[in-house]
Amino acid sequence: MKLLRYGPAGDEKPGILDAEGAIRDLSGVIPDITGAVLSPESLAKIAAVDIASLPKVPGSPRIGAPVTGMKNLVCIGLNYADHAAETGAPIPKEPIVFLKSLNALQGPNDDVVIPRGSVKTDWEVELAVIIGTRAKYVSEENALEHVAGYAVGNDVSEREWQAERGGTWDKGKGFDTFGPLGPWLVTKDEVPDPQNLAMFCDVDGVRQQDGSTRTMIFGVKQLVAYVSQCITLNPGDVIFTGTPPGVGLGKKPTPVFLKAGQVMKLGIAGLGEQQQTLVASS
Structure with a gap:
């Protein structure tokens, strides 16, 4: 999977890249991409989602750092x-x-x-x-x-x-x-x-x-x-x-x-x- 965060700085939303390279909105699945969603169990749940069913993000939004809330x-x-x-x-x-x-x-x-x-x-x-x-x-x-x-x-x-x-x-x-x-x-x-x-x-x-x-x-x-x-x-x-x-x-x-x-x-x-x-x- 290719996970990302998109939107204005400080107000990013979680997303995932589909097979065609389009961004799909993950905010209905997870609140953001933080350490809490990076465990094997959590990633497996995201992987099980039908990406094609997720809303496609229009245009070319700003891309933020792909993870937030780190300590180091x-x-x-x-x-x-x-x-x-x-x-x-x-x-x-x-x-x-x-x-x-x-x-x-x-x-x-x-x-x-x-x-x-x-x-x-x-x-x-x-x-x-x-x-x-x-x-x-x-x-x-x-x-x-x-x-x-x-x-x-x-x-x-x-x-x-x-x-x-x-x-x-x-x-x-x-x-x-x-x-x-x-x-x-x-x-x-x-x-x-x-x-x-x-x-x-x-x-x-x-x-x-x-x-x-x-x-x-x-x-x-x-x-x-x-x-x-x-x-x-x-x-x-x-x-x-x-x-x-x-x-x-x-x-x-x-x-x-x-x-x-x-x-x-x-x-x-x-x-x-x-x-x-x-x-x-x-």
């Missing part, structure tokens, strides 16, 4: 061997874990706001893992049992605030609008191998990232298990799993960063695409 937006740094190489960083011995502010979360096609004074705003296409059942001290063997599905994420980053302004990556990663997610949550039954997904990011129509989840250092199973050792993962929580090479910071001989008016387009095979326009902070 966890991110993993330097998790692709080829991305670590382009930045000159050593391969991590353990996952690099940081948190993104929940204020960063937004719809997949909403504008991304460049922070005041920023000169190093960067793009990062990422596979996002959405948790379906509580995960605490889980094993790698059982880790995927706690996953509801996957989505496209953009871990937008301000590199000066991340690396040059003292302490922790969180500051450079957590600006408002720096976490576009979606367009939909694809349930894990439709993603048989999350470690074999092609992914891309274009800026103004020019391909910048062209990678695959095959080059992850720590796979989805490892990440869910590892993070659950230090952070209890609740239903609806999201893990951004790292980015492949091609970020602006890694461009040679001179890094390249985003400016107002530019457009990012990114996607992952089977999970859809998203697009954001960069705007200057007011």
Whole structure:
């Protein structure tokens, strides 16, 4: 299933994509797409609904983040061997874990706001893992049992605030609008191998990232298990799993960063695409 949320920001309704790519209204079945509806039992009930009987949503509504009400937006740094190489960083011995502010979360096609004074705003296409059942001290063997599905994420980053302004990556990663997610949550039954997904990011129509989840250092199973050792993962929580090479910071001989008016387009095979326009902070 491809679950989504549509409508004005703060007033989204739950939806599901039908076989023809049309949005069907799920609000008569569930109140919203939160962690409470992502358990295997709840997803099975949604899957049993006759999608064709649901009201078709007219037009092209705004798409919001496909899940709401999470407690944690966890991110993993330097998790692709080829991305670590382009930045000159050593391969991590353990996952690099940081948190993104929940204020960063937004719809997949909403504008991304460049922070005041920023000169190093960067793009990062990422596979996002959405948790379906509580995960605490889980094993790698059982880790995927706690996953509801996957989505496209953009871990937008301000590199000066991340690396040059003292302490922790969180500051450079957590600006408002720096976490576009979606367009939909694809349930894990439709993603048989999350470690074999092609992914891309274009800026103004020019391909910048062209990678695959095959080059992850720590796979989805490892990440869910590892993070659950230090952070209890609740239903609806999201893990951004790292980015492949091609970020602006890694461009040679001179890094390249985003400016107002530019457009990012990114996607992952089977999970859809998203697009954001960069705007200057007011």
